[in-house]
Amino acid sequence: MSTPDPFQSGESPFSLDGTKKEGMRTRQEFQKLKTKIHHIVVDRIDLDALQRMDSESALREVGRIVEEVIAEQRVPLNRVEHRQLVQEIQHEMFGLGPLEPLLRDPTVNDILVNGSKQVYVERSGKLELTNIAFYDEQHLRHIVTRIVGMVGRRIDESSPMVDARLKDGSRVNAIIPPLAIDGSSVSIRKFRNIPLREQDLIDYGSVTKGALEILKIAIRGRLNVIVSGGTGTGKTTMLNLLSSFIPDDERIITVEDTAELRLRQPHVVRLETRPPNVEGKGEIDQRALVKNALRMRPDRIIVGEVRGAETLDMLQALNTGHDGSMATIHANSSRDAISRLETMVQFAGTSLPSSSIMKQVASAIHIILQLRRYKDGVRRVDSITEITGMEGDIITMQEICRFKPMGQDAEGKIRGQFTFSTSRPKFFDMVTERGLSINLPGTSQEEQKYWKDMGNKAA
Numbered sequence: 032m033s034t035p036d037p038f039q040s041g042e043s044p045f046s047l048d049g050t051k052k053e054g055m056r057t058r059q060e061f062q063k064l065k066t067k068i069h070h071i072v073v074d075r076i077d078l079d080a081l082q083r084m085d086s087e088s089a090l091r092e093v094g095r096i097v098e099e100v101i102a103e104q105r106v107p108l109n110r111v112e113h114r115q116l117v118q119e120i121q122h123e124m125f126g127l128g129p130l131e132p133l134l135r136d137p138t139v140n141d142i143l144v145n146g147s148k149q150v151y152v153e154r155s156g157k158l159e160l161t162n163i164a165f166y167d168e169q170h171l172r173h174i175v176t177r178i179v180g181m182v183g184r185r186i187d188e189s190s191p192m193v194d195a196r197l198k199d200g201s202r203v204n205a206i207i208p209p210l211a212i213d214g215s216s217v218s219i220r221k222f223r224n225i226p227l228r229e230q231d232l233i234d235y236g237s238v239t240k241g242a243l244e245i246l247k248i249a250i251r252g253r254l255n256v257i258v259s260g261g262t263g264t265g266k267t268t269m270l271n272l273l274s275s276f277i278p279d280d281e282r283i284i285t286v287e288d289t290a291e292l293r294l295r296q297p298h299v300v301r302l303e304t305r306p307p308n309v310e311g312k313g314e315i316d317q318r319a320l321v322k323n324a325l326r327m328r329p330d331r332i333i334v335g336e337v338r339g340a341e342t343l344d345m346l347q348a349l350n351t352g353h354d355g356s357m358a359t360i361h362a363n364s365s366r367d368a369i370s371r372l373e374t375m376v377q378f379a380g381t382s383l384p385s386s387s388i389m390k391q392v393a394s395a396i397h398i399i400l401q402l403r404r405y406k407d408g409v410r411r412v413d414s415i416t417e418i419t420g421m422e423g424d425i426i427t428m429q430e431i432c433r434f435k436p437m438g439q440d441a442e443g444k445i446r447g448q449f450t451f452s453t454s455r456p457k458f459f460d461m462v463t464e465r466g467l468s469i470n471l472p473g474t475s476q477e478e479q480k481y482w483k484d485m486g487n488k489a490a
Contacts, residue, residue, distance in 0.1 A: 061115075062166040064106065069123055069124075071100050071104075072100055076092075090121055128170070130144070130163070130174065130217075133152055139152045141219065142217070143217075143218055143219075148164050156263075156408020156409060168208075178195055178203055179205065181195070188207075188209070191206060191209070192210065193306075226272065227271070228272070232272065237412060245415055250274075252467045253354040253462075254355065254398055254458055254462070255354060255395060255396050255398070256396075258273070258360070258400045259365060259400065260402030260404075262361065264404045264410050265402055266336070266359040270357060273400075280298075281330035282329055283330065284324040284331070285301045286302045286317055286320045287301070287302070287303055289303065289335075290335075294333075302320045316339070317339065318379070321348070322344055330355070332348060336361070337358045337360050338360075339378045345358060345395075346395045350391060365416040365428060365430075368399050369428075373388050376388050386424045389426055397458055398415065398417050412434060412449075413434055414432065415431045416428050419457050429452065429456070431452055432451045434449050435450050
């Protein structure tokens, strides 16, 4: 009998609550059987020979031995259970066990493990409970240890929290008892092998062509842009898209805690922070990397997420000739993003008064792009706002466009439209002075009229 394809999850033998489907085992019974067969396979297999094989040959060899053991043990399995058993043992030996089918499912964006018996996924912005489960806490801990071991990190009672990255770039956070009271918790943000394109976001209803044209002009005109939003609003995805507007002849330095950005330009240097070793030494944080990036002759610096003292160094860089740089920040509105920047500058231990910090922010940042995940699960551009200057100690801002919800349709999708300010963006003058022509085609009649008027004014 040929070995089933280990990368196809197939039909599950279990319902979402783990109960038995007609004529099939419960999840607990199946896990006990899988553990028994797995132990027999491990005892029988030649690990040295397996290590010398390529991945496909090794998978086939394990599948062959599993089939052999099932036949010898005379285990009564139906077709679905048989296929599932072979696949899961292959996943245990070569992948991340029960999580492997979810990692290979292109519709899954996030995997959230809440202890050994509860695994959720996010699809299209909404959470779903799966029928995936681990045998027990020890089984889950084994998979967590395998994940962090891939990147040379450890997790134990002395170091019970860890951030890691899978081979495909997916971001992993794990936390174990005693900090996680109900069992180990794992959160995986999956990495897209193919970055989203402009048309993808337009088709999803995340943004309109006219709004994208604003952002394209801002990037090509070397304006400094902050992408703001809450957790899971698509900040990194948007940063990847915005970076695609950077010309290919520029040198870009990226700084990230966990490398997620996938820039398409040929001249990119990627920097990633390093956690302390087991003795608590050797840590390299984002502030050190931002400072180092300034010595690397960058045309642009992209910081994956500003969250601490590196904010001061970034603002100073933007105020000293490194135009066209970008970063993301956790904030619920454009105004909140300004407040958070001020707070994080203070993390650097500076004695600068608030007014001086605000002046630095006002002169360094040109555009704040606010993202939001709506109730229908769609991540949208909530607003595009430009910083226009200061009045006293207050930063003045002008909203260029905003998404305006207009109710829901029968399927629960939020209807709405992007409305544009009638005031001409101030940064148009800046980009035209830098030699960039403004050509802003729109899609809707409202956009076409607006951009026609703006184009005439710019001319």
